[in-house]
Amino acid sequence: MQRIEVIAEVLFVFDVFIFADLLISMVETMLTIGAQLVKLRHSQSLTQYQLSDKTGLTRAPISHYEKNRREPDIKTLIMLADFFKVSLDELVGESGGGERH
Structure with a gap:
């Protein structure tokens, strides 16, 4: 029974790390969107x-x-990307340009 508990604990820790990485990625994207909107608005x-x-x-x-x-x-997001004539990726800061969505 002790082995199963150790395995369960390891899996739980692994899940926590995956969730934390996902959460960090979401926050970074959100922060990037705000900065990109300011940049695009000022550019016009x-x-x-x-x-x-x-x-x-x-x-x-x-x-x-x-x-x-x-x-x-x-x-x-789609409406803003269309308005600023940028791709969705560029709007959320994932690339430096490219084709529109």
Whole structure:
């Protein structure tokens, strides 16, 4: 019985490490999205209010996305990628460019 408990503990620790890596990856992506939105918005010399007018989003969510308080849903990510003419990968900071989504 002791061997089974040791194996179970090892598997639990392994699962914790996998979950931690996934969580870190999600947080890094979220932080990258905010920075990318600011960068893209500034590249077009837009204020948050102007971006709001052009995209139909209100200014509050834009601010939350940029400050990493919230993460945009996939529909919003696609809309923003289309607006800025970048790929989804570039929007979330996964690449330096390339084909649009």
